[in-house]
Amino acid sequence: MEDNKNIDLIIKKLNIKSNELYFSDFKLNDLANKYGTPLYIVDEELIREKCRLFKKAIKDSLKNNGNILYASKALSAKFIYEIIKDEDLGIDVVSTGEIWTAKFSNFDMSNAFFHSNNKTDFDIQFAINNKIGYFVVDSEEELFLIDKFAKEKNIKQNIFIRITPGIDPHTYEKVATGKVDSKFGFSIETGLAEDIIKKALELKNINLIGFHCHVGSQVFDTQVFFDTIDVMVKFIKFIFEKYHFLVAGLNMGGGFAVRYVKSDKQINIYENVFKICEYIKKKFNENSLEMPQIYFEPGRSIVADSSITIYTVGSVKKIPNYKNYISVDGGMGDNIRYALYGAKYTYLPISNVLDEFDETYDIVGRFCESGDELQRNVKLPSNIKRGDRIACLTTGAYQYSMASNYNRVGKPMMIMISNGKIREVIKRETLDDIIRLDV
Numbered sequence: 001m002e003d004n005k006n007i008d009l010i011i012k013k014l015n016i017k018s019n020e021l022y023f024s025d026f027k028l029n030d031l032a033n034k035y036g037t038p039l040y041i042v043d044e045e046l047i048r049e050k051c052r053l054f055k056k057a058i059k060d061s062l063k064n065n066g067n068i069l070y071a072s073k074a075l076s077a078k079f080i081y082e083i084i085k086d087e088d089l090g091i092d093v094v095s096t097g098e099i100w101t102a103k104f105s106n107f108d109m110s111n112a113f114f115h116s117n118n119k120t121d122f123d124i125q126f127a128i129n130n131k132i133g134y135f136v137v138d139s140e141e142e143l144f145l146i147d148k149f150a151k152e153k154n155i156k157q158n159i160f161i162r163i164t165p166g167i168d169p170h171t172y173e174k175v176a177t178g179k180v181d182s183k184f185g186f187s188i189e190t191g192l193a194e195d196i197i198k199k200a201l202e203l204k205n206i207n208l209i210g211f212h213c214h215v216g217s218q219v220f221d222t223q224v225f226f227d228t229i230d231v232m233v234k235f236i237k238f239i240f241e242k243y244h245f246l247v248a249g250l251n252m253g254g255g256f257a258v259r260y261v262k263s264d265k266q267i268n269i270y271e272n273v274f275k276i277c278e279y280i281k282k283k284f285n286e287n288s289l290e291m292p293q294i295y296f297e298p299g300r301s302i303v304a305d306s307s308i309t310i311y312t313v314g315s316v317k318k319i320p321n322y323k324n325y326i327s328v329d330g331g332m333g334d335n336i337r338y339a340l341y342g343a344k345y346t347y348l349p350i351s352n353v354l355d356e357f358d359e360t361y362d363i364v365g366r367f368c369e370s371g372d373e374l375q376r377n378v379k380l381p382s383n384i385k386r387g388d389r390i391a392c393l394t395t396g397a398y399q400y401s402m403a404s405n406y407n408r409v410g411k412p413m414m415i416m417i418s419n420g421k422i423r424e425v426i427k428r429e430t431l432d433d434i435i436r437l438d439v
């Protein structure tokens, strides 16, 4: 390995040989030549490593009282459910599309939690017909519909209720969900949470298991989880004393932050999750409450830093005294996170990596929107030109899953590195795919 002290190799298995960028021993330029760009590249081992870290942390602290569910909205495709099944994790799904994909990977749906703040009648029936393990109820209408459809099937449906604990997770406003005025869940402060629990306990075809409380995503501060636990345990005690209902499950959601740029703190998953579990035990103990099953629902922290995306540079436009643009062959269609909420990434050239990064560019996409920006003020070499490739790091979460066909551009392909071999896991959309649904 060469001296790369100025290069932000912020994800594992990324390294530099002969001035070229490699990921998991594959030269990125070779992969780009073979598979084309934009190209998502995932490393299977890195995903499995995260699954195991989460599982070990809960096992070491909670013994058999802990469960990890992968929040599959972060990246949903057949191959990922296969890995998650193999690692013996449950899943969180938010749509019939995710349920369907998971089913195609023979995922055991009794180990699936169905979220969404607005499940349609069809969604609810579909989930019940597919024997979903748990609904995470997010509206009163949903509660009554589940009861109705469960009655028609002559079953008692397991549910959790999504509670809004009134916690500010100090993250991007658009991924904060725990505040009282959130569109998700029932807030404790307003009395809506107590009211829906009362109703759920009276319904004959509903089996209320417990509460769910995801407060936000990309949360760096463990204190946010501690504060959430304080609120939730107090509420659980209140409900127990008033209604004699003791939760059998508490789902803390996901939200563990990932390092996208050098200045981001590195989160130690094992330590963080272990500490949170210990705090949960302490709080239940202090309140003389029996420990329920504890669930975590990480999405981003399982897949984000297992992945990179490669683009090819098209035009390089230098507007004297204003700014420099690099346009690439992707953009908001394959990564909308910067346009949506200013989420920052690390970009690197994949050849001549050790050249000086002596110019500042706005990296923009190929889509017809001024807002189609991948990132402003990125330092890269001044000699970058059409045909060169750049890599965007940490792109496993909320990228492919948020991809669109804006401008009728096909979604990129995804390849996975497994045991030193390449497997195509999602094909590149073709022009035929683009018109497939037109009649």
Ligand SMILES: Cc1ncc(COP(=O)(O)O)c(C=O)c1O
Binding pocket: 071, 074, 092, 115, 177, 214, 216, 217, 218, 253, 254, 255, 256, 297, 298, 299, 300, 301, 397
């Ligand atoms: C209910 C719920 N659980 C889990 C997650 C996963 O969050 P993250 O990917 O930040 O771990 C989300 C993300 O939006 C969520 O809404």
